[in-house]
Amino acid sequence: MNHLPTSQLFSLEGKPVICTGGTGGIGQALCKTLAEAGADIVSIQIPNDPHAESLSKCVAEIGRKLWTFDCNLADPSSLRSTFRDIWNAGITPSVLLNCAGLLAL
Numbered sequence: 029m030n031h032l033p034t035s036q037l038f039s040l041e042g043k044p045v046i047c048t049g050g051t052g053g054i055g056q057a058l059c060k061t062l063a064e065a066g067a068d069i070v071s072i073q074i075p076n077d078p079h080a081e082s083l084s085k086c087v088a089e090i091g092r093k094l095w096t097f098d099c100n101l102a103d104p105s106s107l108r109s110t111f112r113d114i115w116n117a118g119i120t121p122s123v124l125l126n127c128a129g130l131l132a133l
Contacts, residue, residue, distance in 0.1 A: 041066030043122035046114065048072045048101060051079035055127030060086050062123070068093035070119055072110055072128075074100070095119060101128050 045067040049055035056079070059069050069087050073080055075098040087094040095117065099110040114121070 037065070039066050040122065042068065044068050044070050044095075044119050045123040045125055046070040046072060046119075046121045047125040047127060049127030049129060050125070051077050051083045052127060052129070055125070056083055056086060058125060058127060059083060060090070062125070063087050063090040063092040066092070067123070069095070070114060070121060071096045072099045072101070074098065 040062055045062050047055055047059050047069060050059045050069065050071040051073050063069055069092060071083060071094065073096060084094055097110050097113055100106040
């Protein structure tokens, strides 16, 4: 089977993708794949996310833009405020990728 690079399968060249949970394992892998297809990444993440640098490095290595916005996704007013900040930054998303999750024991 011939495995084509993501950029040859489809293109998101210059299109912003908003991602919640993009600093996590599955979220980061998906952000990387979309960045390889040309997308710029908008990360909605927890304040002081310990994995933020990993996502930043990953997107930078591909040569795409990364915007980060801190947000408590469990708080509707925080989420509304974050999306207002995204719109006010002039970002019009093409894709919304929800990868944020919570492990409840």
